Amino acid sequence: MYSFTLVFLFGLVVSSLVQALPHSPFHHRRRLMKKDGTPKYVVAHHMVGNTYPYTQDDWQSDITQAHAAGIDAFALNIGSDSWQPTQVASAYAAAQQSGTGFLLFISFDMSVLPCDSSDAAGTLRNYISQYANHPNQFKYNGRTFASTFAGDTCQFGQDSVVDGWTAQFTQHPDVVNAGGVHFVPAFFSDPSGFGGLSGAVHGIFNWNSGWPISLTAQSAQSDLNPLGDSLTSLVSQGVASVINALAQFVGATDTDTQYFNALKSLSSDNGSPTYIGAVSPWFFTHYGPDTYNKNWIYYAGSQLYPTRWDNIFQSRDMYDIIEICTWNDFGESHYIGPIHGAQPNSQAWVNGFDHTAWLDMTSYFATGFKTGAYPAVTEDKLYMWARPHPSSANAPDPVGKPDNYQLDQDVLWAVVFATAPGSVTLYTSDSSSQTFQVQAGVNKLQMDLTPGGYMRGVLQRGGQTVIDLRPQGYTFDPNPQTYNYNAFTAFASSSSSSAPTAN
16 A cells, blocks of 8 residues: 555655656648648547537637637547537637637547447437538538547447447448548447458547546556565665656656557558547546546646646657647546536536636647747746645545545645746745746746635846746645545746736
8 A cells, every 4th residue: 555654755755856857849720731731730638418508609709719729620429419510500600700720620528428229320410511611610631620529349230349430420321422532439348459440440549548547546656666665775875776666657648659659550641640649637536436436536746637648749759639628627537628518416616616727828738839949038937836735634525535535645736837047936925936047938946835825926137137927816725525536726927927916
C-alpha cells in the first residue's frame, strides 16, 4: 500500500523544482504536413448534451473563443436526446456565420446511442448525409470526418463489430453517395487487434491517453519506482530521482506509441491510418450511487496540461490530430471552456471553478504542434491553479472521498510565460512565499499550499512589478463541507494585471 506520509515528502522535494519547457523561435504559421500532404489539426471535444439552453449566440461565443485559442474544430459529442439535432444545426449555422473557417464534425456517443440494429445505424448515416456538403464540415482527405466515444461492441444487427460498422456505416450506400466518411473512433479495444478493423475504420482515437489512468493509489509504489527501492530511498536521492520517477507517467506518450505502432497493421482506403491523441488538464468526478455512481480522480498534478502538450510536441510525428478532452464536460472537471449551458448535476464541484486559464495557454501549444515551432513569447503571462482543500481533509459529504484522492499533492501549480528573465514570487499566505528565477519562455513553478491561505503570484523584472495576480474567490479551506478535487484556475497578463484583491 502506498505510504501517504511519503507522498507528502515527495511533494516537498518536487515543490522546489522550476522547469522550463523548451522554446523554439516562431518562424512562421504554416502547418507542417504529413508526407501525404495532410495538415495537423487540434480539435476539442464538445458535449452537445450540456447545451440544452444554448442559443446560436452561445455557439458563436464558443466558436470565437476556441478559434482564438488555436483550436480548429469541435468534435460534437451527440447522444440520444431528441433536442440535440437542433443544437447541432445551430452549431453549424454559428460556425458559418462566424466567418472564421472553424470546423465541426460529429462524435457519436455510443455509450448512449443504440447500435443493436440496422435502423439504429440510420441515425448515424443521416448526420453524415446532412452535413457532408456544409462549408464548415471537417473533411479529411476529401471525406466527411466522424468519430465516436466507444462503440467497439456495436454490431448494428450484423454478425460482428467489423461487419456492423462496415455494412451499416463506412461502406453503406447512403454514406458512400454522400462522398464517403473518414471514420476515426475512440474504440476501447486491444490495440493488437487494430488490423482486424480494416475496412470498418480509418484510424483510432486514443481517448485515455490524456491522463495517467494506470496510476492508482495501489499501483503508485511500483509505477513511481519500478526498480523496487523504497520511496524513502528514492526521495533521499534528491530532486533528479523524483523527476525521473514523475516523467514516466505525467503526460507520458507510452500508449500513443503503442497505438501508433498497432495502426501500422490497419489497412485504410483513404490514406494512411489516422492517429488521434488526447490532451486534458484535469479529471475529477463525484457522483454518488444514487446518480451516475462515478467518484474518482486521475492524477493531474505536475502541470499535466502543459507537460502533456510538450511531450506531444517532442513526438509530434506520431500524431495527426490532437483532441482536447474537453471543452465543456463539467461532470468530469476536464473542461477548458467557460462555464455556461447546462450541467449534469455537477454544480457542487464546478460553479466558481473557472478553467479558462488553460484555454488561454492552449494557443501556444496548439501552434507548436501544428507548425513544428513554438511561437515566441511576446507578452508576459502568469497562470495558477490549485484544489480548494487539502487532499486528506474530511468533510460531512455522503458521497465520500474519490478513489485515488491520496495521489493528489497540496500544491499551488503555476506556469509563467516570460518575455525575458525575471523573478516570480508565489504566495500561499501572508507568511508563506517562495521566489523563483524564471527565464525567457515557458517556466513551470510550484509550492506547497497553506491551509486557510490563498494564491498569489508576482512577476518582477528590473525592479518593476510586471504582473501581480491574487484572484478573488479562492481559499485553501482545511474544513470543507463537501469533497471537491476540482481545480480553481486564474491567469493575468502584463497588459491586464491588477493590484491584489482581498478574498
